[in-house]
Amino acid sequence: MAPMTRVDHDALEQQLKDTIQTLTNVMVQVTNYDSTLSASNPNPSTSPASRSSRDVIANELRTLSSNLQAIHARAVDPAPDRALPHIPPELIQYVDNGRNPDIYTREFVELVRRGNQLARGKQSAFASFRDVLAGEMDKAMPELRDDTASVVANTRGKRR
Numbered sequence: 001m002a003p004m005t006r007v008d009h010d011a012l013e014q015q016l017k018d019t020i021q022t023l024t025n026v027m028v029q030v031t032n033y034d035s036t037l038s039a040s041n042p043n044p045s046t047s048p049a050s051r052s053s054r055d056v057i058a059n060e061l062r063t064l065s066s067n068l069q070a071i072h073a074r075a076v077d078p079a080p081d082r083a084l085p086h087i088p089p090e091l092i093q094y095v096d097n098g099r100n101p102d103i104y105t106r107e108f109v110e111l112v113r114r115g116n117q118l119a120r121g122k123q124s125a126f127a128s129f130r131d132v133l134a135g136e137m138d139k140a141m142p143e144l145r146d147d148t149a150s151v152v153a154n155t156r157g158k159r160r
Contacts, residue, residue: 012071015067015071019064019068019071022060022064022067023064025063026057029053034052130155134152
């Protein structure tokens with residue numbers, strides 16, 4: 001996947017900062033919640049205080065919801081130039097467990113290399129089997145020599 005442009009990165013970073021700030025605001029408002037003001041004066045417009053705690057928390061939660069929706073919209077945006085990079089969940093788990101992501105990458109490359117060697121070995125074994133089988137079929141059934149030759153040629157085999 002192509003790297004994100006600087007503008008997209010900055011916009012995403014700002015959205016994340018806004019969300020973190022809103023979460024902090026919610027935490028502060030919940031800690032300082034004053035239920036007596038809300039209960040004693042249900043009409044906040046006549047209150048000498050600016051706004052009730054309930055109204056402030058409700059407003060912050062609406063802001064948090066819109067921030068999270070904006071981040072979600074960016075994450076699922078089908079436009080390839082705005083899409084977030086895909087990070088494998090295994091890598092996230094690996095880092096969460098306190099391990100180095102470079103080690104994860106090295107282990108992943110070694111695993112892929114091992115799998116490729118295994119696949120190459122299987123291909124070689126089947127190619128050898130194909131050639132031996134074609135030779136044995138030519139000896140046992142000479143009338144099929146043209147057919148076995150075409151099968152071997154179509155599968156990029158060696159003809160003896």
